[in-house]
Every structure is written in structure tokens, then in C-alpha cells.
Amino acid sequence: MVPPKPVPKTKPRRGIFHAFKGNLEALMIGVKYFIDPKRFTLIYPKEYNKLREGYRGFIVLIKQKCINCASCARICPAAAMKMIRIPEVDEKTGKQKVKNWPVIDYRRCIFCGYCVDVCPTEALYHVPYHDVVYQNMAEMYLDLESFQKPPEYKAAEEGIPVRYIVDEERGLVKVPYKEGEK
Amino acid sequence: MSGFVSTRGQVGFNDLKIPGAWSRKIGKDLYEVFIGPQHPGSGHMRIIIRIDGDVIVEADPDMGYVHRTMEKLGEGREWIKGIPLYERMAIHDACNVTLPYVRAVEQLLGIEAPLRAKYLRVLLCEINRIAAYLYGFGIFGVFVGHSTMYMWPFGDREVWIELADWLTGARLTHSYPVFGGVRRDVPADFTNQLRKAIRYMRKRLEEYRKIYVDNPVIRARLEDVGVIPKNLAIELGITGPNLRASGVLYDVRYNDPYEVYDELDFEIPVFQEGDALARVWQRVEEIKQSLRILEQVADWLDKHPREPILHDRFWKTAPPLHKKIFETEGRAKLVPLYALLKVPKGKAYAKAETARGEITYYVESDGGQKPYRVRIVSASARNAIVFKYILPGHRVMDLPTIYGSIDYFPPEADR
Ligand code: SF4
Ligand code: SF4
Numbered sequence: 001m002v003p004p005k006p007v008p009k010t011k012p013r014r015g016i017f018h019a020f021k022g023n024l025e026a027l028m029i030g031v032k033y034f035i036d037p038k039r040f041t042l043i044y045p046k047e048y049n050k051l052r053e054g055y056r057g058f059i060v061l062i063k064q065k066c067i068n069c070a071s072c073a074r075i076c077p078a079a080a081m082k083m084i085r086i087p088e089v090d091e092k093t094g095k096q097k098v099k100n101w102p103v104i105d106y107r108r109c110i111f112c113g114y115c116v117d118v119c120p121t122e123a124l125y126h127v128p129y130h131d132v133v134y135q136n137m138a139e140m141y142l143d144l145e146s147f148q149k150p151p152e153y154k155a156a157e158e159g160i161p162v163r164y165i166v167d168e169e170r171g172l173v174k175v176p177y178k179e180g181e182k
Numbered sequence: 183m184s185g186f187v188s189t190r191g192q193v194g195f196n197d198l199k200i201p202g203a204w205s206r207k208i209g210k211d212l213y214e215v216f217i218g219p220q221h222p223g224s225g226h227m228r229i230i231i232r233i234d235g236d237v238i239v240e241a242d243p244d245m246g247y248v249h250r251t252m253e254k255l256g257e258g259r260e261w262i263k264g265i266p267l268y269e270r271m272a273i274h275d276a277c278n279v280t281l282p283y284v285r286a287v288e289q290l291l292g293i294e295a296p297l298r299a300k301y302l303r304v305l306l307c308e309i310n311r312i313a314a315y316l317y318g319f320g321i322f323g324v325f326v327g328h329s330t331m332y333m334w335p336f337g338d339r340e341v342w343i344e345l346a347d348w349l350t351g352a353r354l355t356h357s358y359p360v361f362g363g364v365r366r367d368v369p370a371d372f373t374n375q376l377r378k379a380i381r382y383m384r385k386r387l388e389e390y391r392k393i394y395v396d397n398p399v400i401r402a403r404l405e406d407v408g409v410i411p412k413n414l415a416i417e418l419g420i421t422g423p424n425l426r427a428s429g430v431l432y433d434v435r436y437n438d439p440y441e442v443y444d445e446l447d448f449e450i451p452v453f454q455e456g457d458a459l460a461r462v463w464q465r466v467e468e469i470k471q472s473l474r475i476l477e478q479v480a481d482w483l484d485k486h487p488r489e490p491i492l493h494d495r496f497w498k499t500a501p502p503l504h505k506k507i508f509e510t511e512g513r514a515k516l517v518p519l520y521a522l523l524k525v526p527k528g529k530a531y532a533k534a535e536t537a538r539g540e541i542t543y544y545v546e547s548d549g550g551q552k553p554y555r556v557r558i559v560s561a562s563a564r565n566a567i568v569f570k571y572i573l574p575g576h577r578v579m580d581l582p583t584i585y586g587s588i589d590y591f592p593p594e595a596d597r
Binding site for chain 2: 019026075119
């Protein structure tokens with residue numbers, strides 16, 4: 001393999017016609033984009049960005065899979081994931097016992113995804129959206145019940161999904177989202 | 183230059199009315215103007231200048247407005263939690279600023295990332311570098327009043343952010359490298375989109391040249407402004423593209439290669455002039471080289487089949503479910519060991535080339551679950567001193583030009 005090599009460079013020289021040529025070039029390119037502008041503004045909330053699978057959005061718990069190991073709470077860098085003690089009745093023996101369950105505090109979460117990645121049973125997953133609205137701060141601290149439901153995604157109810165793809169000529173372009181795309 | 187008697191407290195404030203800046207008279211024909219920290223073009227930083235008429239006679243960069251005690255916070259949390267923390271120094275350059283921390287801890291653990299993970303790290307580092315340069319261009323453009331150059335790079339930066347988002351799952355705070363590897367493999371079809379983005383960016387750089395860098399109006403404002411002579415650049419210890427634009431060859435990727443940079447074929451452009459225009463050209467040329475690196479990384483990734491991207495020490499304890507998810511989704515799940523990781527006693531030192539220059543980490547462990555000390559010297563902290571030596575002698579009009587061309591980023595400097 002070839003290692004990197006240094007290359008001395010100097011600024012391009014300014015020719016005698018630079019003032020004329022440079023201004024003309026700048027104007028031409030301005031005209032080009034005046035006629036054919038490149039726009040990819042998201043008309044939110046009429047449209048919403050359908051994010052790709054694997055996006056680290058809000059987190060949901062699948063309680064049936066959870067083994068109460070507390071790995072997620074231990075690795076959380078923002079102390080957003082916490083274990084709470086919930087008393088319950090054991091089905092087989094009928095005895096009272098206390099179990100630890102994870103809950104999330106969205107006032108603190110930084111969406112690093114460590115908890116989802118560390119969970120040994122895939123009991124946590126990300127939903128691919130992040131534009132969720134809460135009425136007040138207290139609501140952002142979820143309890144075990146609401147942690148199991150995907151948060152309400154208002155934009156998806158009202159808007160049409162679009163997706164951004166890279167185009168060789170125009171950079172980022174907005175295309176309508178086709179059902180089934182990942 | 184110096185030697186004036188400060189008459190602090192004897193003269194009324196606001197003798198000189200400058201919108202957005204606080205000023206006062208401090209001597210005959212001498213005014214002190216406070217630029218910032220409320221961002222009339224200074225970022226979260228203040229530059230105190232003393233002006234005689236329109237000419238700056240003295241300048242004092244006054245930083246620390248976004249100091250978040252990063253180093254101290256790092257001491258209170260487990261090793262892995264440092265990654266999302268240090269990332270917040272420069273979120274649009276996230277992979278570059280956290281990589282040396284990861285590498286220093288890897289040194290202490292005595293492990294090295296697998297080859298594929300190294301290529302993936304380089305991939306994200308260069309995507310971040312391009313995005314960070316474009317961010318710098320945008321800010322610079324609006325500083326000199328060229329609003330087209332503000333909109334364009336920010337729009338094109340979105341291309342790279344979209345790619346990074348696709349790769350890591352987050353637009354800016356990727357938290358991508360972890361000890362012994364990275365967290366995700368490239369999704370299917372990623373390299374094709376990457377190649378499209380590379381070809382697009384090459385065309386765009388030519389358009390940038392026409393509308394901005396070679397535009398006679400802009401050129402007149404940038405040329406021979408804020409010249410950092412070669413010996414002064416070395417003396418002040420500045421770093422990154424600013425140093426290289428002054429004719430000094432120093433790039434960590436070249437002088438002390440890390441990851442796979444010594445296997446890639448690219449150039450280190452070194453401009454000689456050291457003025458604001460040379461610094462812009464320096465960045466344009468470096469984007470071209472980053473594109474070249476990305477092309478090679480894309481080829482490499484296409485040629486080589488998927489293999490584990492975490493070091494065996496962590497990967498061998500992974501349950502079958504982890505392996506299945508890696509094969510189907512390309513997501514390398516973390517083993518619970520990461521949260522409880524004990525790093526052997528010792529000291530390590532690592533550095534990397536970020537978009538703004540060299541960043542160095544000194545990491546010390548006492549054998550526990552948390553670092554004993556993490557010392558960070560970031561690139562912007564080293565570049566800030568430039569203002570003190572370069573601004574005097576220039577007109578106030580040149581201040582935004584110089585500030586923009588240095589690409590100073592306060593959150594990174596203040597840590
Ligand atoms: S995403 Fe990160 S911050 Fe949020 S709960 Fe999970 S581990 Fe904690
Ligand atoms: S890591 Fe997974 S299994 Fe363990 S407590 Fe958290 S959600 Fe439950």
C-alpha cells in the first residue's frame with residue numbers, strides 16, 4: 001500500500017483578466033441556480049422524514065423479553081434508564097415478591113443507544129422517529145406501562161412520508177417514501 | 183502597541199456606539215471594544231480589542247464561556263460513558279474527537295480493533311471531517327457577508343450527515359467507536375450512496391471555487407489578511423489546517439499514523455502563504471483528499487466480507503443472539519462487560535487529527551471502573567492564541583475574516 005505523502009501547494013495565481021473572469025464565473029453560477037434551484041426543505045408537518053431502519057429514536061420495552069438484569073440501567077451514560085421496584089404476585093406459588101423493571105426518563109436520555117445494544121435479550125428497541133411532543137416535563141419520565149408502548153407519532157398521522165437520498169447531480173434529494181423500503 | 187495607561191473606572195461607558203458590542207474609552211484616541219460573547223460573529227467567546235480609529239492595536243481572546251468541566255465529569259463515570267461525554271466537545275466532529283480516547287483505553291487494555299473496524303472508523307472520521315469543514319465554510323461565508331456560501335455548505339453538509347446517520351443511527355452524536363471496535367457495520371448499498379456523494383462533492387467544490395474562493399470580491403477581502411508566518415505558527419503551537427496553510431507539514435495522519443491511515447493513498451496539502459485565503463484553499467484541498475480516502479475505504483469494504491467488528495475479548499463472550507443480530511442487521515451488540523469494565527493500572531497517551539487540528543488525550547487508570555484522570559488538549563484551545571498575535575494591525579473589518587478563516591470552535595476549546 002502507498003503511505004500518504006505531503007504535497008506543497010500555493011494559491012492559484014491571479015491572472016490579468018481575473019477580475020473579469022472571476023466575476024463572470026460567479027454570476028454565471030448564480031444564474032444557473034436562480035433558474036434551477038436546489039431545494040430539499042422538508043415541509044413539516046405536511047411531510048415528515050421517514051427515517052431509516054436503525055435510527056436511534058425513542059426506546060420501547062418489550063416486557064415479556066426482559067430478564068430484569070439491569071444491564072441497561074448500568075450502562076446508561078446519562079442515568080436516564082432507571083430500575084424501579086414493583087411488587088407482584090408470583091403466578092406459580094402465589095407469593096408476594098418484588099421485581100426490578102427498567103423505566104426511562106426522557107428528560108435525561110441522549111439517545112446513545114447503549115441500552116438497546118447492551119440488552120442481552122433484545123427487550124429494548126428503537127422506534128425510527130424522534131419528533132415526539134410531551135405536554136410537560138413530568139410526562140417525560142415514563143412509567144412501566146407507557147414505556148411499553150411506542151410513543152404517539154403525530155406527524156405520521158397527518159403528513160406524508162418522504163425520504164432523503166443522495167443523488168450524484170443534485171446532492172440530497174427528497175423523494176416520496178415507498179411502502180416497504182427499509 | 184502596549185504601554186497605554188488604562189483608565190478603567192474613570193471614563194464613562196459607552197462613549198463609542200457600536201451595535202451589539204460594549205465599548206469604552208480608555209485613552210486618547212483609544213477605545214476598548216468587547217466583541218462577544220453574544221455572538222455578533224464571535225461564537226461563545228469574547229475578543230476584547232483596543233482600537234485606535236479603525237485599527238486594532240491590541241486583541242485579547244477571552245475564552246471559557248462554555249466550559250463544562252469535561253475532564254472532571256469524566257472521572258466520575260465508567261469508562262464507556264466517557265465516549266458520549268467527550269463527543270460533546272465538537273458534536274459535528276464526533277468520531278474524530280473521541281477516537282483518541284478509545285485508542286488510549288485500548289492501549290491500556292492491550293487490545294486492538296479488528297481491521298474491518300479500523301476501516302469503519304476511518305470511514306466515519308473522514309465523513310465527519312468533510313462535514314466539519316463544510317460547517318466551517320458556512321460560518322466563514324456568513325461572517326464575510328456572503329450568504330450563498332452560508333446556505334450551500336450547510337446544504338451539502340446534510341449529505342454527509344445523512345450518510346453518517348445511516349451508518350450509525352444518529353446525525354451528530356454517533357458514539358460510534360467503542361473499546362475494541364465499532365458499533366455497526368455498513369448497511370447494504372451504503373457504499374454506492376457514498377460513491378455518489380463523493381462524485382457530487384467533487385463537482386460542488388468546483389462551484390464553491392467559482393462563487394466564493396476565486397470570486398474577485400471575496401479574494402480581495404481574504405488575500406494577505408491575517409497572515410500567520412511560518413515561524414510564528416510554530417512558536418504559538420497552532421495546529422491543524424491553519425498550521426499547514428502556513429507551510430508547516432504536520433498532520434497526525436501523516437506523522438504518526440493511526441488506524442489504517444498509513445495504508446491509504448492520499449496527499450497532505452501544505453500551502454505556503456499563511457493568509458486567510460490560503461487557509462480556505464487548504465480546507466478545499468483537504469476535502470478533496472478526504473474524498474479520495476473515502477473512495478478507497480468504500481472499495482476495501484466492498485471487497486471484504488463482513489467479519490466481527492469487535493475485539494475477541496468482548497466478542498467471544500457474546501451470546502448466539504448477538505451474533506445473529508450482527509449477521510442480519512450488522513449491529514454489533516455490546517456485552518454487559520462494557521458497563522463493568524476494569525481497565526488495568528497505567529497511563530496512556532493518544533492523539534488524532536480532527537477537523538481543527540491535533541487533539542491529544544492523556545488517560546490514567548488506577549485499575550478501577552472509572553478513569554483516574556483524563557486530560558484533553560483540543561485543537562481549538564491551541565488555535566485561540568492566534569487572535570492575540572494576528573489581529574493587531576488589521577482593521578476592525580478584517581476581524582470576522584480572520585476569525586472565520588481560523589475556524590475556531592469554542593465548545594471544543596473550552597471543553
Ligand atoms: S439511549 Fe443512552 S441515554 Fe438513553 S436510556 Fe439508553 S443508554 Fe441511557
Ligand atoms: S438490559 Fe434488557 S433484559 Fe436487562 S433489565 Fe434492561 S431491558 Fe431488561
